[in-house]
Each structure stands twice: as C-alpha cells, then as structure tokens.
Amino acid sequence: MASIYLLFLILILIIPLSLLLLLTLILRPRPVKIPIKGRHVFITGGSSGIGLALAHQAASQGARVSILARNPDKLEEARNSIRLSTGIDVSVFSADVRDYDAVQKAINEAGPIDILICNQGVFIPQELESQDLETVKFMMDVNLMGTFHLIKAALPGMKNRKDRGPGSIALMSSQAGQVGIYGYTAYSASKFGLRGLGEALQQEVISDNIHVSLIFPPDTETPGLAEENKKRPELTSIIAASSGALKADEVAKKALTGIKSGTFIIPCNFEGLMLSLATAGLCPQRSPLMALLEVVAAGVMRVVALFFQWNWYGSIERWTAQRNGKDHHVGGRLAF
Numbered sequence: 094m095a096s097i098y099l100l101f102l103i104l105i106l107i108i109p110l111s112l113l114l115l116l117t118l119i120l121r122p123r124p125v126k127i128p129i130k131g132r133h134v135f136i137t138g139g140s141s142g143i144g145l146a147l148a149h150q151a152a153s154q155g156a157r158v159s160i161l162a163r164n165p166d167k168l169e170e171a172r173n174s175i176r177l178s179t180g181i182d183v184s185v186f187s188a189d190v191r192d193y194d195a196v197q198k199a200i201n202e203a204g205p206i207d208i209l210i211c212n213q214g215v216f217i218p219q220e221l222e223s224q225d226l227e228t229v230k231f232m233m234d235v236n237l238m239g240t241f242h243l244i245k246a247a248l249p250g251m252k253n254r255k256d257r258g259p260g261s262i263a264l265m266s267s268q269a270g271q272v273g274i275y276g277y278t279a280y281s282a283s284k285f286g287l288r289g290l291g292e293a294l295q296q297e298v299i300s301d302n303i304h305v306s307l308i309f310p311p312d313t314e315t316p317g318l319a320e321e322n323k324k325r326p327e328l329t330s331i332i333a334a335s336s337g338a339l340k341a342d343e344v345a346k347k348a349l350t351g352i353k354s355g356t357f358i359i360p361c362n363f364e365g366l367m368l369s370l371a372t373a374g375l376c377p378q379r380s381p382l383m384a385l386l387e388v389v390a391a392g393v394m395r396v397v398a399l400f401f402q403w404n405w406y407g408s409i410e411r412w413t414a415q416r417n418g419k420d421h422h423v424g425g426r427l428a429f
C-alpha cells in the first residue's frame with residue numbers, strides 16, 4: 094500500500110520536474126541580465142506620469158538618463174524635479190515622435206543608447222462610431238508609428254554599443270493591448286500593434302545582443318489618466334475596473350525590474366499576470382518557471398477569460414438596456 098503512495102508521489106513530482114527540465118533546455122532566447130548603472134537610458138514621454146517615474150528611478154539607480162517629449166516647459170520641470178530628488182541632471186530633448194527628422198536629430202544629439210524605453214502615448218477613449226478618423230490616426234501615429242520612428246533612429250547606434258553589453262528596447266503597451274476594451278478601438282489597435290512589432294523585432298535584434306520588453310500596465314494614476322477620465326465612456330471605466338489601478342511609481346518599478354532581467358512580457362499586477370498567462374501565445378519566454386506556469390495554466394486561463402467576457406457582455410447588456418429604458422423614442426430590440 095505504502096509503495097503505491099510512493100509511486101504516486103514520485104509520478105506527480107517527476108512529471109512537472111521533467112517538464113521544467115525540458116523547458117529549461119529549450120527556452121530561447123536564453124536568460125540575460127541588463128545592467129543600467131552607468132549606461133544610457135533614453136525614455137520617451139519622460140516628462141509626465143509613468144515616463145517621469147521611470148526617469149526618476151533610472152537616474153537614482155545610476156543610469157545616464159535622457160528624456161524626450163514635446164512640451165519644453167514640462168521637460169524642464171521634469172529635469173528640475175529629478176535634480177531635486179536625486180541630485181542628478183538628465184538630458185532633455187523636445188521633439189514630436191510623429192516627426193522622424195526631429196526624432197533622429199534628438200537621438201543623434203543624445204548619443205548611442207543602451208536602453209531605449211518607448212513610453213510616449215496618447216489615449217482618447219470613445220466609441221469608434223463617434224470618434225473622428227483624425228483622432229484614430231493621431232493615436233496610431235503617436236503610439237505605433239512614433240515607436241517605429243524611435244527604433245529606426247536608435248538602432249544603428251545601439252548596434253554599435255561601445256561596451257557590447259546587452260541592450261534593451263522596451264515598449265509601453267497597456268492591458269488594453271492584451272485584450273480589446275470597449276471605447277478603445279483605436280487605442281487597443283495601437284497597443285496590440287506594439288506586440289507584433291516587439292515579437293518580430295526580438296528575432297531581428299537578438300544577434301546584436303538587444304533584448305525586447307513589452308510592458309502592460311493597468312489604469313495608472315498619471316496626469317494622462319486624469320485627463321482621460323474626464324471623457325471616458327462609462328462602459329470603458331466599468332470594464333477597465335476589472336483590473337486594479339496602480340501608481341506611476343509602482344508601474345515604473347515593475348517595468349525597470351522586468352527590463353533589467355530581459356523579460357519579454359512584463360505584467361504589472363495580479364490581473365496582469367493572469368492576462369499574460371491567458372495571452373502567452375507564441376511569445377518568447379526566458380524563465381523556465383514562468384514557462385511551466387504558462388503551460389499548466391493555459392486551459393484554466395481560457396475558462397477564466399470566458400468568465401470575464403461573460404461578465405463584460407453582461408455589463409454592456411445592462412448598460413444598453415438602461416439607456417434604452419431612459420430614452421422613450423428608442424423601442425429597438427437588444428441584440429443579445
């Protein structure tokens with residue numbers, strides 16, 4: 094009898110352990126550590142919110158920091174606040190990421206980059222039916238094309254890094270870049286786009302010892318979010334509240350820790366971890382333990398995801414019914 098238990102115990106240990114061993118052997122790209130002390134970290138959108146928090150933390154960890162944004166006054170203010178709290182001077186560059194020539198000029202002036210953090214972003218939530226195409230294009234241009242501009246301009250210098258140490262290109266996506274959210278058609282498209290860009294780019298730059306990271310924050314308390322909240326459709330807020338809010342400092346900390354360990358997908362909270370497991374797809378994974386978790390959780394996470402959709406479509410149904418109830422002219426049947 095005892096030997097059956099022993100056999101059972103060995104089996105439940107041996108199966109996951111051998112899977113872990115197998116994963117450890119096959120995982121590519123291999124694990125990497127990317128130091129930031131004494132290295133050049135270039136952060137776009139570094140004058141506000143998450144980017145500013147990243148600049149503070151990178152500077153206090155001994156990096157040489159450059160920040161880029163449009164508004165020179167906000168850049169100057171950011172430089173002063175970083176000097177005040179860390180005693181360190183960051184370089185500031187005023188440019189619009191939509192202007193390739195301006196981006197190239199700033200990057201040439203800043204000098205070769207070791208860690209490029211493409212964090213600039215704009216978010217204007219609205220149902221597509223009422224959103225101007227101009228606004229759609231604005232989000233695609235700043236969030237997605239702007240990131241292409243930055244990478245194109247920075248890559249030649251990054252490839253010739255003097256210290257030949259590992260470099261990093263980090264892209265600021267959003268949890269709305271892992272799952273489509275009501276009111277975010279354009280924003281989600283721009284943030285999903287970054288994932289495709291990142292997955293393909295990692296294969297192209299791995300031989301240059303450059304490592305790609307994608308960061309997926311939930312709602313984060315920043316000036317940008319305060320602005321967004323003024324015009325956010327109610328359903329966008331209801332659905333986005335499925336994930337807890339964070340402070341900019343917390344997101345920046347997760348992001349920097351992830352970047353330094355070469356993590357490809359960087360979630361920022363528990364819901365983010367679940368989202369990353371549910372959307373692991375074919376993305377690279379360097380951590381054997383995370384890979385094991387992805388394999389084991391895949392089926393369960395699909396069920397959890399379907400429950401979330403059940404809940405969200407319920408909210409949409411209730412909200413629409415309530416609106417139609419209020420509006421006596423609309424007697425239309427609900428499409429559920």
Ligand SMILES: NC(=O)C1=CN([C@@H]2O[C@H](COP(=O)(O)OP(=O)(O)OC[C@H]3O[C@@H](n4cnc5c(N)ncnc54)[C@H](OP(=O)(O)O)[C@@H]3O)[C@@H](O)[C@H]2O)C=CC1
Pocket residue numbers: 137138139140141142143144161162163164165167188189190191212213214215216235239265266267268309310311312313314315316317318
């Ligand atoms: N806050 C949140 O809830 C979340 C944010 N994110 C993402 O995190 C990133 C930062 O967001 P957050 O800190 O909230 O944003 P903020 O609005 O607080 O800051 C945005 C930064 O980007 C700069 N920026 C905007 N447009 C351009 C442009 N065309 N060219 C150059 N710089 C530009 C801004 O400076 P200036 O206006 O002077 O150019 C500012 O420095 C974004 O990519 C956002 O999508 C992801 C998930 C959640």
Ligand SMILES: CCCCCCCCCCCCCCCC(=O)[C@@H](N)CO
Pocket residue numbers: 216267268269272274310311312313318321332333334335336364365367368371394397398401
């Ligand atoms: C399988 C399990 C799933 C688990 C949880 C799913 C939770 C999804 C919530 C998505 C929230 C999106 C917020 C976007 C914030 C943002 O980017 C804007 N504030 C603009 O900056």
